[in-house]
Amino acid sequence: xxxxxxxxxxxxxxxxxxxxxxxxxxxxxxxxxxxxxxxxxxxxxxxxxxxxxxxxxxxxxxxxxxxxxxxxxxxxxxxxxxxxxxxxxxxxxxxxxx
Numbered sequence: 001x002x003x004x005x006x007x008x009x010x011x012x013x014x015x016x017x018x019x020x021x022x023x024x025x026x027x028x029x030x031x032x033x034x035x036x037x038x039x040x041x042x043x044x045x046x047x048x049x050x051x052x053x054x055x056x057x058x059x060x061x062x063x064x065x066x067x068x069x070x071x072x073x074x075x076x077x078x079x080x081x082x083x084x085x086x087x088x089x090x091x092x093x094x095x096x097x098x
Contacts, residue, residue, distance in 0.1 A: 004018070008031065009033070011026060013029065017035060
């Protein structure tokens with residue numbers, strides 16, 4: 001457990017607490033404090049926090065699997081697209097023509 005050192009906002013004395021602690025008490029003025037965790041992303045160490053190469057490999061594998069499951073230029077998709085365009089055309093013509 002890493003010890004973190006901060007200043008007491010009440011008296012300025014040194015506060016020491018662990019990175020998993022939820023509260024601490026000043027040894028000088030005996031005031032207790034809740035510890036708020038910093039949730040900001042450490043951009044400088046982002047690559048170390050996440051294995052970007054592994055994520056990239058997983059994305060490539062997922063895209064290949066998706067392409068196998070749903071090819072882009074199948075006859076079904078071409079017919080479906082033409083049918084959809086015709087239906088939209090008929091609806092627009094019905095609205096304009098009335």
